Amino acid sequence: xxxxxxxxxxxxxxxxxxxxxxxxxxxxxxxxxxxxxxxxxxxxxxxxxxxxxxxxxxxxxxxxxxxxxxxxxxxxxxxxxxxxxxxxxxxxxxxxxxxxxxxxxxxxxxxxxxxxxxxxxxxxxxxxxxxxxxxxxxxxxxxxxxxxxxxxxxxxxxxxxxxxxxxxxxxxxxxxxxxxxxxxxxxxxxxxxxxxxxxxxxxxxxxxxxxxxxxxxxxxxxxxxxxxxxxxxxxxxxxxxxxxxxxxxxxxxxxxxxxxxxxxxxxxxxxxxxxxxxxxxxxxxxxxxxxxxxxxxxxxxxx
Numbered sequence: 141x142x143x144x145x146x147x148x149x150x151x152x153x154x155x156x157x158x159x160x161x162x163x164x165x166x167x168x169x170x171x172x173x174x175x176x177x178x179x180x181x182x183x184x185x186x187x188x189x190x191x192x193x194x195x196x197x198x199x200x201x202x203x204x205x206x207x208x209x210x211x212x213x214x215x216x217x218x219x220x221x222x223x224x225x226x227x228x229x230x231x232x233x234x235x236x237x238x239x240x241x242x243x244x245x246x247x248x249x250x251x252x253x254x255x256x257x258x259x260x261x262x263x264x265x266x267x268x269x270x271x272x273x274x275x276x277x278x279x280x281x282x283x284x285x286x287x288x289x290x291x292x293x294x295x296x297x298x299x300x301x302x303x304x305x306x307x308x309x310x311x312x313x314x315x316x317x318x319x320x321x322x323x324x325x326x327x328x329x330x331x332x333x334x335x336x337x338x339x340x341x342x343x344x345x346x347x348x349x350x351x352x353x354x355x356x357x358x359x360x361x362x363x364x365x366x367x368x369x370x371x372x373x374x375x376x377x378x379x380x381x382x383x384x385x386x387x388x389x390x391x392x393x394x395x396x397x398x399x400x401x402x403x404x405x406x407x408x409x410x411x412x413x414x415x416x417x418x419x420x421x422x423x424x425x426x427x428x429x430x431x432x433x434x435x436x437x438x439x440x441x442x443x
Contacts, residue, residue: 176381226260321348326357333365342369360390364399371402380406397423397432404439413443 174185321329333348346369349362367382383403386393393399400423407416420436420443427433 176377176384178381222260229256229260321351326352326355330357333362337365337369342373345369360386360393361395363389364393364395367399368402371406374409376406376409380410397427397430400426401432401436401439404436408439408443417443 174181177185324332329348330352333345333352336342336345336348346366349366352362353359363382363386367379367386370376370379370382380403383399383406387396387399387403400419404416404419404423407413407419417440420440423430423436424433424440
């Protein structure tokens with residue numbers, strides 16, 4: 141009875157793994173740090189970042205524009221006050237100069253007022269120059285400012301691009317083989333790719349397996365082999381992306397214990413310990429007598 145209960149639990153765990161590829165945690169476009177993305181998903185994330193940068197630039201320009209306008213208003217008030225004082229002082233000088241009796245005190249007052257006038261005129265000139273500079277800055281900002289209408293248009297264009305890209309990916313056919321593999325049969329190419337892999341010539345092996353994927357020749361295995369090479373290089377995100385694709389294409393492959401163990405290692409290194417634990421437990425449940433199960437148990441004790 142206990143064995144029957146164990147087998148049922150293991151089967152449920154494996155079924156959950158097969159039916160929920162999202163347990164990999166990769167390909168999630170809503171994540172703050174997405175990983176394991178396909179080329180089309182990377183393009184969507186890139187467009188989303190461009191859109192966010194455009195929005196941020198619009199907000200920053202709007203705030204800068206408002207600040208400059210407020211400073212201009214303040215300077216305009218000061219300028220009007222200085223101009224009013226200058227007119228008053230000029231009027232006082234004119235009135236004093238028309239008086240018949242001149243005195244030393246009056247002359248001194250006139251000199252004082254004239255000195256103040258000169259200072260005020262210098263300040264007025266400086267303020268006018270500053271206002272002209274700020275006006276030039278306003279014109280520059282206005283030229284680069286992204287309006288609400290332009291922002292909405294950009295959003296619509298990005299959404300349209302995403303829809304078109306999705307349709308294109310559904311209808312695109314496998315790319316024909318290109319040199320230097322065009323004249324090589326798939327079986328021969330697979331053998332040479334395996335030889336390069338065993339010699340750790342990954343730079344040669346990876347393009348060969350990519351070509352086999354384009355030919356649709358044992359694509360699940362080709363994805364697994366590429367994942368293994370990225371795993372060896374500790375490129376966890378890239379490896380997990382290929383492991384995910386391999387498992388989705390052929391979940392009953394003989395290399396599944398290794399795939400599950402190395403996928404869990406990638407998740408652990410990427411900080412996704414929750415899904416790493418799920419994979420390790422599923423591995424132990426489905427392949428209890430494998431060497432990978434023993435390694436999975438050791439990993440569970442350290443997570």
